Amino acid sequence: MADTVVGATSDPHASGPHASGDDPSRRDFINIAAIAATVGAVGGLAWPLIDQMNPAGDTLALASIEFDLTKVEPGQQVVVKWRGKPLFVRHRTPAQIAAAVKDDHADLRDPQTDAERTKPGKAEWLILVGTCTHLGCVPTVGGGEYGGWFCPCHGSVYDTSGRIRKGPAPKNLEVPTYSFLSDTKIKVG
Amino acid sequence: MSKMLRKGLALAALGLALIGGQAMAASEADEPRAPSGGWNFDGPFGKFDMAQLQRGYKVYREVCSACHAMDLMYFRNLGQKGGPFYDPKYPNPNDNPYVKSLAKDIQVKDIDNDTGDPVQRPATPADKFPAPFPNEPAARASNGGALPPDLSVISKAREGGPSYIYSLVGLGFNAPVPAGLTVPAGKYFNPYFVGDVSSAWHGKGPAPKGGFISMPPPLAPGKVTFDDKTPSTVQQQAKDVAAFLAWAAEPKQEERKAFGLGAMIYLFLLTVIVYFSYRRIWRNVSH
Amino acid sequence: MSGHSTYEPKTGFERWLDTRLPIIRFMNDTALDFPTPKNLNYWWTFGGILALMLGIQIVTGIVLAMHYVPHVDYAFNSVERIRRDVNYGWLIQFMHANGASMFFLAVYVHIFRNLYYGSYKAPREVLWILGCVIYLLMIITAFMGYVLPWGQMSFHGAVVITNLIGALPVVGKSITTWLWGGFAVDDPTLNRFFSLHYLMPFVIAGVVILHIWALHVPGNNNPKGVDVKSKADTVPFHPYYTVKDGFAICVFLLMYATFVFYMPDVLGDAINYVKANPLVTPQHIVPEWYLLPFYAILRAVPNKLMGVILMFAAIAVLFILPWLDTSKVRSMRYRPTARLYLGIFFLACLVLGFCGANPPDQPILGHEPSGFMLLDADINSIVWLSRIGALYYFAYFLLVMPILGLTETPLPVPEGISEPVLSHPAAAPTGAAAAPEKRG
Numbered sequence: 001m002a003d004t005v006v007g008a009t010s011d012p013h014a015s016g017p018h019a020s021g022d023d024p025s026r027r028d029f030i031n032i033a034a035i036a037a038t039v040g041a042v043g044g045l046a047w048p049l050i051d052q053m054n055p056a057g058d059t060l061a062l063a064s065i066e067f068d069l070t071k072v073e074p075g076q077q078v079v080v081k082w083r084g085k086p087l088f089v090r091h092r093t094p095a096q097i098a099a100a101v102k103d104d105h106a107d108l109r110d111p112q113t114d115a116e117r118t119k120p121g122k123a124e125w126l127i128l129v130g131t132c133t134h135l136g137c138v139p140t141v142g143g144g145e146y147g148g149w150f151c152p153c154h155g156s157v158y159d160t161s162g163r164i165r166k167g168p169a170p171k172n173l174e175v176p177t178y179s180f181l182s183d184t185k186i187k188v189g
Numbered sequence: 190m191s192k193m194l195r196k197g198l199a200l201a202a203l204g205l206a207l208i209g210g211q212a213m214a215a216s217e218a219d220e221p222r223a224p225s226g227g228w229n230f231d232g233p234f235g236k237f238d239m240a241q242l243q244r245g246y247k248v249y250r251e252v253c254s255a256c257h258a259m260d261l262m263y264f265r266n267l268g269q270k271g272g273p274f275y276d277p278k279y280p281n282p283n284d285n286p287y288v289k290s291l292a293k294d295i296q297v298k299d300i301d302n303d304t305g306d307p308v309q310r311p312a313t314p315a316d317k318f319p320a321p322f323p324n325e326p327a328a329r330a331s332n333g334g335a336l337p338p339d340l341s342v343i344s345k346a347r348e349g350g351p352s353y354i355y356s357l358v359g360l361g362f363n364a365p366v367p368a369g370l371t372v373p374a375g376k377y378f379n380p381y382f383v384g385d386v387s388s389a390w391h392g393k394g395p396a397p398k399g400g401f402i403s404m405p406p407p408l409a410p411g412k413v414t415f416d417d418k419t420p421s422t423v424q425q426q427a428k429d430v431a432a433f434l435a436w437a438a439e440p441k442q443e444e445r446k447a448f449g450l451g452a453m454i455y456l457f458l459l460t461v462i463v464y465f466s467y468r469r470i471w472r473n474v475s476h
Numbered sequence: 477m478s479g480h481s482t483y484e485p486k487t488g489f490e491r492w493l494d495t496r497l498p499i500i501r502f503m504n505d506t507a508l509d510f511p512t513p514k515n516l517n518y519w520w521t522f523g524g525i526l527a528l529m530l531g532i533q534i535v536t537g538i539v540l541a542m543h544y545v546p547h548v549d550y551a552f553n554s555v556e557r558i559r560r561d562v563n564y565g566w567l568i569q570f571m572h573a574n575g576a577s578m579f580f581l582a583v584y585v586h587i588f589r590n591l592y593y594g595s596y597k598a599p600r601e602v603l604w605i606l607g608c609v610i611y612l613l614m615i616i617t618a619f620m621g622y623v624l625p626w627g628q629m630s631f632h633g634a635v636v637i638t639n640l641i642g643a644l645p646v647v648g649k650s651i652t653t654w655l656w657g658g659f660a661v662d663d664p665t666l667n668r669f670f671s672l673h674y675l676m677p678f679v680i681a682g683v684v685i686l687h688i689w690a691l692h693v694p695g696n697n698n699p700k701g702v703d704v705k706s707k708a709d710t711v712p713f714h715p716y717y718t719v720k721d722g723f724a725i726c727v728f729l730l731m732y733a734t735f736v737f738y739m740p741d742v743l744g745d746a747i748n749y750v751k752a753n754p755l756v757t758p759q760h761i762v763p764e765w766y767l768l769p770f771y772a773i774l775r776a777v778p779n780k781l782m783g784v785i786l787m788f789a790a791i792a793v794l795f796i797l798p799w800l801d802t803s804k805v806r807s808m809r810y811r812p813t814a815r816l817y818l819g820i821f822f823l824a825c826l827v828l829g830f831c832g833a834n835p836p837d838q839p840i841l842g843h844e845p846s847g848f849m850l851l852d853a854d855i856n857s858i859v860w861l862s863r864i865g866a867l868y869y870f871a872y873f874l875l876v877m878p879i880l881g882l883t884e885t886p887l888p889v890p891e892g893i894s895e896p897v898l899s900h901p902a903a904a905p906t907g908a909a910a911a912p913e914k915r916g
Contacts, residue, residue: 038463
């Protein structure tokens with residue numbers, strides 16, 4: 001630093017950066033560019049800091065599971081953990097299927113036919129995300145007047161197709177994305 | 190920049206160089222050598238050779254994994270971006286059919302959901318590489334008291350990294366045992382292994398560099414058959430497995446370098462712009 | 477935080493807020509209009525760099541704490557999981573680990589700038605002492621942070637450092653046990669270190685606020701070391717020093733980014749990639765580079781207690797520095813002899829760092845010891861080199877500084893910031909401001 005230079009100069013306190021202006025357009029451009037580029041850098045770094053809270057690689061790896069259906073007896077339900085939530089795998093009896101189909105055109109809060117909630121030709125298998133669509137509690141199987149599920153938290157009642165029939169829940173129990181790998185094996189997620 | 194600042198930076202560089210001397214000082218082993226031609230993943234623009242990583246995985250799977258665990262590795266890692274079996278058609282490595290088939294060949298431990306019994310089942314991409322031994326005492330008992338180290342980050346855990354691994358398994362076991370050195374039973378002399386052989390040295394002059402390793406020579410010509418018909422020499426196997434382990438120690442290093450390039454360019458441009466802004470603002474101040 | 481305010485509320489809201497919580501006035505007076513000597517050079521930009529580094533360490537640290545598991549069985553793997561599986565975890569983890577080194581690099585430049593320009597002298601003694609407190613807190617924070625990845629060096633470093641306290645007579649052993657929460661460094665130790673490592677940066681941030689407060693009472697020192705005489709000697713902090721600091725920060729970040737992206741492990745120790753094993757000690761225990769000089773002082777003394785005392789004294793002596801220096805002249809620009817001694821002091825610190833990195837019995841010249849024993853060690857060994865370094869370290873503060881200030885003859889000191897030392901008739905034309913690109 002040349003600290004010994006002497007010279008009359010404009011008073012920066014009085015005029016600040018807008019000192020006796022020569023070519024103001026370039027001055028503005030370069031300073032605005034510097035500020036903009038700095039904001040861009042901070043914004044660029046912000047994304048990694050936000051994205052790190054999204055599911056990590058090991059979490060995503062467990063996101064799809066395969067399940068062997070032979071373990072489930074007719075009329076029974078097996079609960080497996082999927083993405084940290086319960087997954088209902090219910091093997092329905094013909095009576096339960098009939099009860100569900102009968103109500104396809106009843107006054108439903110979230111109208112859906114039973115066929116829309118199962119795979120073609122696999123009506124006995126009902127695969128559902130086991131969290132109440134009200135506030136996320138786990139409904140108990142076989143409870144409530146429709147023989148489907150009953151949520152103990154706030155009294156939502158689901159039928160044998162997992163459709164909401166009574167209580168505060170707004171939607172039917174969610175059917176996850178799944179596919180049959182074979183007659184006895186499904187892949188969820 | 191002022192003269193003084195430059196002087197200061199030079200001194201700081203000198204200081205760092207002095208501190209860097211610590212690695213030099215502790216050489217009780219031969220300096221690890223990179224294979225001729227070096228590593229193609231070295232440097233800011235270096236990238237892994239996919240075919241080499243695939244061969245390296247085969248060497249690990251067929252040779253090393255008999256004794257060495259890779260606790261931090263999952264089968265899915267093999268199919269992730271930058272991994273040996275990455276397929277752009279399957280951005281989610283868990284769906285990659287080749288990775289699935291590789292995993293299926295390996296049996297992993299599990300608990301039967303119905304009976305609670307321990308069972309073996311074929312692995313899925315979400316499974317870890319299974320460990321060859323259930324615990325440390327079992328590993329020691331099977332290896333004459335020595336513990337085969339976990340290889341997940343071995344490339345970072347040893348001075349010299351991949352060159353060390355290459356030298357140790359590819360070159361070191363072929364080195365002749367110096368006359369006057371008594372190799373203990375069940376041990377092997379390796380000039381690249383960090384150790385101290387002075388108590389077993391009866392020859393003239395200072396004891397040779399190197400150490401006694403409990404691992405028998407792991408590689409042999411033709412021990413692994415490469416699918417791409419690469420001649421399966423010991424050095425080729427060593428080179429490929431060292432590259433695989435270098436990748437496994439930090440599977441995202443290519444992402445790091447690529448991101449870094451963009452960040453550095455942006456930062457450099459920002460520096461230039463801010464410099465001109467600085468000159469602009471200070472133009473009327475004598476200081 | 478001092479002096480009269482130049483803030484004039486412009487809008488109705490600003491006037492309303494100003495009479496209730498004058499925060500805009502406060503920001504304006506401390507960060508925008510603060511009169512700053514106009515002749516500060518680039519060495520003065522490290523304060524801003526340090527503030528940024530503290531911010532980066534806190535932000536990345538909070539993120540890492542979301543993924544880290546402070547348990548002996550999971551700590552190592554959880555750090556690796558951050559690098560391998562968490563989105564951009566590798567970036568955040570490498571930024572944090574290398575950020576610690578950059579933080580210390582910047583703090584050392586900041587301290588040496590202080591020593592060179594005599595910024596610790598009256599009326600800035602409290603400012604200096606607060607800086608020393610920050611430095612001490614930084615060391616403690618960095619030490620505990622280094623333990624968290626639970627590698628071999630983390631663990632055995634923690635063992636060695638906590639055992640130092642055991643050197644204290646009578647209470648030493650109980651304090652160590654209390655610190656460990658057991659009979660060795662173990663899970664309870666890791667947990668409390670994690671908790672404290674999370675806490676300390678906020679304590680540091682608090683002291684930094686005091687540090688800035690103490691700066692704003694007397695104002696900045698400057699390369700000439702003379703007091704500000706008039707308004708003509710100063711410029712408002714913003715935009716003059718925001719942009720200058722900004723430029724220096726960019727250059728610093730370029731270096732930082734080079735480490736993070738292209739050599740993230742070069743400042744660390746390879747052995748720390750081996751999971752902690754209490755049954756096997758690595759061949760050479762070394763702290764991170766920024767603590768090597770103190771480690772060398774510790775090992776220079778054959779007596780455990782004396783070593784510990786000297787090591788702490790090496791930091792403690794900094795606190796009384798303003799009263800050890802007897803010179804009336806602040807800036808070493810006008811103290812050529814003092815400058816020489818400071819240069820040697822800088823070298824002594826580097827030599828001590830070198831000694832701390834190497835085994836004590838290792839020869840310095842050649843590969844063989846000289847065979848000549850002086851007291852307890854070979855003369856050609858790291859031990860003796862570190863003793864010479866340590867001796868100079870203390871002699872500089874305790875002998876050179878007090879004596880030199882009384883005996884030396886400084887060069888003529890300028891009257892003020894805007895006046896030259898000697899008159900340069902040729903260099904003082906009125907048109908000096910017309911050719912600004914020749915300076916810088």
